[in-house]
Structures are given as structure tokens and as C-alpha cells.
Amino acid sequence: MPPKRGKPKRDIESGEDSDEYRKKRDRNNLAVKRSRVKSKQKTQETMSRVNQLRQENSVLEEKVKVLTQELGFLKELFLAHASNNANQAKFEGIDLEKLLKDSSENTDNKKT
């Protein structure tokens, strides 16, 4: 809106005299109302979306926390067993972290 028209009552522009002009104004006023309602709805939806995402986020954070703990526990269990008596041979040279990493990367890559 470059020409920042302040409040010229009306002279040239718009319609003609009074008949068509009024109808045009009325129609535009309705359009304005519609537009503003829509705008407010969108704002509301956006705010709702934020709350929704916040919740999803919490759930995911919790999941990560639980999974991380489980994984840690299992790793300990695994390593404890590995450093045990007769299992030395079996677990000798096993890189647990690498195994895990590999297991995660092999989801759908068929290259190599």
C-alpha cells in the first residue's frame, strides 16, 4: 500500500454517485467481515497447533528417555556378561557400539 491514503472522504474513485456505490460498499463490507473471521480462525488454529505439537513433543521426549534407559541397561547387562568367565572368547573383539550403529543404519540400504 504505497499511497498511504489517510482519510479522504471520497471524491473521484470508488463508484459513481450513490446507488451502485452503496451496493459495492456493502458487498465489500461483507467480504471484509468474511476475511476477518477467516483470519481469526487461522490464528486460533495456529495456536492450537502449537499446543498439539507441544504435547506430541512431550510424549516423544518421554519415549526417548525410556528407550535410552532401556538401552543403557541392556548394554550393561550385555557387557557384564561378556566380561564374564568362559564367555571371553565369544565376546572378544566385539564392538557393541558399532554393532548398534550398524543395526540402525541397515533399515533399507541395499548398496554395497
Added chain:
Amino acid sequence: MPPKRGKPKRDIESGEDSDEYRKKRDRNNLAVKRSRVKSKQKTQETMSRVNQLRQENSVLEEKVKVLTQELGFLKELFLAHASNNANQAKFEGIDLEKLLKDSSENTDNKKT
């Protein structure tokens, strides 16, 4: 806004004649402008927040995916070893799922 004043130029109400009135209007117009700027900023921020949360969400989804895979892999490895030769005795009666569940719940509870 019960009295839906349409567009009466001005008669009673507001100020008095023209001196104080104008100043009052001008000040209000500035306030209106401030208010609207602020409103738009807030809308922008809300939209940015949505995008930000969307990203965080993606990252977390991926983390969950990876951790779940790692965990699955480790469980398989564990169980495979359990159903092995001489380890039957050691793993006999072990409920892996329960162990994992317990390991997750023992974050800070000291009750028995």
C-alpha cells in the same frame, strides 16, 4: 460492543469541540498502531513456533526410531545368546521385557 455505531461522524461523545478531541484521536490512533504491530508480531512468532516445534518433533521421531532399532537388535542378540549352548542355565527364567521395564522405572524411586 453493544451499540454498533456505524459511522456517525461525531456529535455527542468523545471530546468537546476540536482542540482536545484531535489530540485524543491522534493519541488513540498511535495506540491502535502500536497494538496492531504487536498483534502481528505475536502472530508471526506463533507461526515460527510451529515450525520450530515441527523440527524438534522430526528430530525426536528419528531418535525414537534409531533407539527402537538398536534396542530390538540388542534384544535379539541377547536372546540368541540365551538360547545357546551352555548359557541355558544362566538365562533360564529371565524375563527380558520385565527387566527392561524395571530398568526404565528405576529412575529415582527409592521405595522398596
Added chain:
DNA sequence: AGGTATTGCGCAATGA
């Protein structure tokens, strides 16, 4: 060309 949709702006009522 001709309509609707959006947007900046000012006014007035109302909220704080």
C-alpha cells in the same frame, strides 16, 4: 473488466 479477498487506517466503544 469486474468481482471478491486482503490490508492499512481512522473512529468509537470498551477494557484495564
Added chain:
DNA sequence: CTCATTGCGCAATACC
């Protein structure tokens, strides 16, 4: 009383 917020109408555009 002052400033902030909000419904509303106008006019300029943006959009089709």
C-alpha cells in the same frame, strides 16, 4: 484520565 484492544466501515490493492 491515559493507554490498549477490538468491531466496524472506507478505500486501495492484491488476486483471480
